[in-house]
Amino acid sequence: MKLRSGTLRTFTAVHTWTGLVAGFALFVAFYAGALTVFHHDLQAWESPRTMASAPQTLDDAQRLLDETLARHPAARVHVGMVFPGAEYPVATSYWQDEAGVWQFATLDDPAGSEKPFGGVLSELVNLLHYSLGIPVAGTWLMGAVSLLYGLALLSGVVIHLPKLVGDLFALRPGRNLKRFWQDAHNVVGVLSLPMHTMFAVTGALLCLMFVTLAAIDPLVHRGEAMQAVPAAMDTAPQRGAAGAPASPAPLARLADVAVATARAQGLEAFEPAYLKLAHAGDAHATIEITGESPGALGPLGTVALNAHTGEVIATQLPGRRDANHATLAAAYALHFGEFGNAAVPGLYFLLGLGGAFLFYSGNLLWIESRRKRRQAQQGRAPLVMAKATVGVCIGVCVAISVAFVTTQLAQWPWLGYAGELDAAVRGACFASWGACVAWAALRPPARAARELLGLAALVTALVPLAHGAATGAWFWRAAAAGHWNLFAIDAGALALAVGFAWLARLTWRRAGTGDPHSVWAGGGREWGMGNREWGIGNRE
DSSP, rough: OOOHHHHHHHHHHHHHHHHHHHHHHHHHHHHHHHHHHTTHHHHHOHHHHHHHHHHHHHHHHHHHHHHHHOOOOOTTEEEEEEOOOSSSSSSSEEOOOOOOOOEEEEESSOOOOOOOSSSSHHHHHHHHHHHHTTTHHHHHHHHHHHHHHHHHHHHHHHGGGGGGGHHHHOOSSSOOOOHHHHHHHHHHHHHTTHHHHHHHHHHHHHHHHHHHHHHHHHHHTTTTTHHHHHHHHHHSOOOOOOOBOOOOOOOHHHHHHHHHHHHHHHHOOOOEOOOEEEEBBBBBEEEEEEEEOOTSSEEEEEEEEEETTOOEEEEETSSSOOOHHHHHHHHHHHHEEEEEEESHHHHHHHHHHHHHHHHHHHHHHHHTTTTTTTTTOOOOOHHHHHHHIIIIIIIIHHHHHHHHHHHHHHOOOOGGGOOOHHHHHHHHHHHHHHHHHHHHHSSSSHHHHHHHHHHHHHHHHHHHHHHHHHHHHHHHHHHHOOOOHHHHHHHHHHHHHHHHHHHHHHHHHHHSSSSSTSSSSSOGGGGGOOOOOGGOOOOO
């Protein structure tokens, strides 16, 4: 198959510019996404004392539910609760108050607060993944980025399809570094194409679901889309309160009914994870118990019951879902690796890092393609792109590691920090990221890259040290005790630190031995050390 040169140029331009426009956001999404695959393990890592304690029981969950309903009238309309278990040992209830603000309560804090129990670091990493940390609009932005991502993938396939086999196995190291980076970019892109296609489709679906619903509302639902959402996404049929009081069945009995129902429908296991209770204390009260069934694509399924009699009203279980629930369950499971055995999260972690490399290397290739050969004076656009790439991409790696370290140190009794953990972690993350972007803007790209990579190596190496010092859960002790999730996070941080140090060394070598007219040269005038328009002097 051979494309006409004009067609090839068009698709190359589409691939280049969609990649550049979406590349920064996608780098953040993939790097943070590689970590958020271990969401539950991060919760254990950031609060090991709680996670190491014995899980609460269903009796504890019943006491919390009763206390929440007695204290908070708004919770009687709709309340959710996380079941205590191996992954999250403390039962937590949550509801919206009269002002529409989510509240969270535990047995230790039955009055409730706006801060969910635990999960500060894991929630921050997930927030960076799906919204770049931008409230509300960030999710829509990432949905649009996912669409551009899909367009970049499509155009990339068209470009490389005529020489697919050659691109797959071509990796030519040597003096021509641009060719080596191009080969590496192509190899990673081609090998991971099926997974990247899946990420683009599911990312757009999850982020733009309600935007799409609003767009088709006038044509399909005639202005009543929001009323149709609960019926399409919940398991229990929607009905109002009867106005007649009724006594609820014990939570343990309802959980047993849900487990028995799931097994009767062919599932080998069903572990209750959380519940949703509507119209508590009313004759029309319904409860949805959602549980996990390992071995299924989209392992979470739901059994809806009459909250007083325990009668099964409806089910949405793996293998027996309607189209709406099956689509959403599959999209979520595929996007976050919530299926298969323990090897799947590891594979997704590597794919996440590979995706980050794909977008970083794409920027590098664009910068090099705009360089004027054998000419000292260079254009402004490649310099701006180089500084932005270093500041944003390497900066977020530094910032996330800073958040890890801050999470542990803020809980270290010796430091005596008495403020909000959430404020400390988020503040440290975004402040350090902003500082890295500013530093890259003021330094020549090669030196900024080397310095920020060195900083990333240092801060990331501090992650297991801060964890061990603050909690006593040193990674060798975690391994000896069989806490492999804690060990894996600390060992993974050390491996990333080594990787950052290696990249810093390569950047240093490239600056000294590469083409002096390159953006990654050690300090020529053309890239900033004597460039008056960037306000940098001749001497460092």
